[in-house]
């Protein structure tokens with residue numbers, strides 16, 4: 151990744167690089183995003199670690215839907231197409247208001263999830279991955295996506311061991327469907343010329359972090 155920071159003597163700062171961590175619930179995306187930010191800073195770069203749903207107003211509403219604190223009209227489940235549009239609106243806001251200004255300032259940005267999550271999760275929920283891709287078109291691609299490959303049963307075991315809150319998508323059968331949609335979505339993004347790097351996420355945390363760093367160092 152390009153060294154971030156001021157260009158000196160009036161030269162513009164080199165643009166930061168935008169790297170995304172992706173995977174099933176329990177794959178380790180939050181852990182690896184945090185560790186990658188720490189490694190980038192230890193390497194002398196300026197790094198900003200973020201996540202989706204974002205900390206913005208739409209992301210907050212999405213999180214409330216995911217944890218069932220907000221339901222749909224008359225207490226029904228929130229409409230899945232509407233939820234897909236909320237994820238896309240949060241992504242556009244997140245990219246325009248938080249990510250792009252930092253990249254322009256030469257700061258590397260690491261996000262725990264981005265568009266590929268919508269293709270996989272809303273693709274599995276709706277069966278309409280092309281529509282999901284279209285509604286997310288305004289956000290633009292990252293410089294690279296690092297996909298942590300973890301079998302659904304391993305990911306679920308980790309979440310249960312950590313007794314992490316059960317959100318609406320954290321159900322075994324649905325996670326197996328999401329895993330299959332991830333493979334379809336990765337092929338789609340690669341056909342479009344996007345960089346998606348697969349990493350074995352079932353190894354110990356430190357080994358996965360080393361593989362993440364090796365992948366990022368090639369960018």
Ligand SMILES: Nc1ncnc2c1ncn2[C@@H]1O[C@H](COP(=O)(O)OP(=O)(O)OP(=O)(O)O)[C@@H](O)[C@H]1O
Pocket residue numbers: 173174175176177178179180181182308309311312314351352353354355356358
């Ligand atoms: N490589 C690993 N080996 C074993 N356990 C791991 C590994 N990576 C993460 N974990 C553990 O699995 C649990 C989930 O990790 P983490 O929160 O990073 O996953 P996640 O993909 O962000 O999950 P979610 O998307 O549901 O938040 C945590 O308890 C974490 O310590």
Ligand SMILES: Cc1cn([C@H]2C[C@H](O)[C@@H](COP(=O)(O)O)O2)c(=O)[nH]c1=O
Pocket residue numbers: 175202203216237263264265267268269271272317319320
């Ligand atoms: C960005 C994004 C996320 N999701 C799903 C994936 C997870 O189940 C939750 C986020 O939970 P996390 O523990 O903070 O990773 O939301 C989704 O369905 N679509 C998306 O675009």
